[in-house]
Amino acid sequence: MGFKKEFRAQPVKLGPYWRAEERAKRRRQRIxxxxxxxxLALGIFSVGMLATNWSAVRERLPTFYPSCSWARGAGAAPILRGSPGYRAQLDADGDGIACEAIPQRERLTDS
Known part of the structure; x- marks a missing residue:
């Protein structure tokens, strides 16, 4: 036992191919x-969107119609002053009724 040296493993210096493979493996793991x-975040968001009671949310949102044609298309016309969606810009004559029905012209008859 006197002159025999203890065995110690020397670290192996790995080549560039091995280092490139390790980098690629770590990159794949990160991705x-x-x-x-x-x-997971998308799934949680989707479940939250499905679980939301949209009719209750819609009731809390302010109603806005850019023009009377939009209000008529939504079936909200005529809009009375104080009701959701009423704006003075939609009330042409200022009587408190916005988006009134368009009066049809009387047909001219030959008499």
Whole structure:
């Protein structure tokens, strides 16, 4: 036992191919983590959107019609002063009724 040296393993210096493979593996793991996290967040968001009671949300939102044609298309015309969606810009004659029915012209008859 006197002159024999103890065995010590020497660290192996790995080549550039191995280092490139390790970098690629770590990159794939990071991308996989980001993808899984993103899908989880999207899933949670989707469940939240499905679980939302949209009729209650819609009731709390202010009603706005850019023009009377939009109000008529939504079936809200005529709009009375004080009701949702009424604006003075939609009330042409200022009588408190916005988007009144368009009066049809009387047909001229030959007499």
């Amino acid at each position: 996989s983590f980001v993808a899984r996290t993103s899908l």
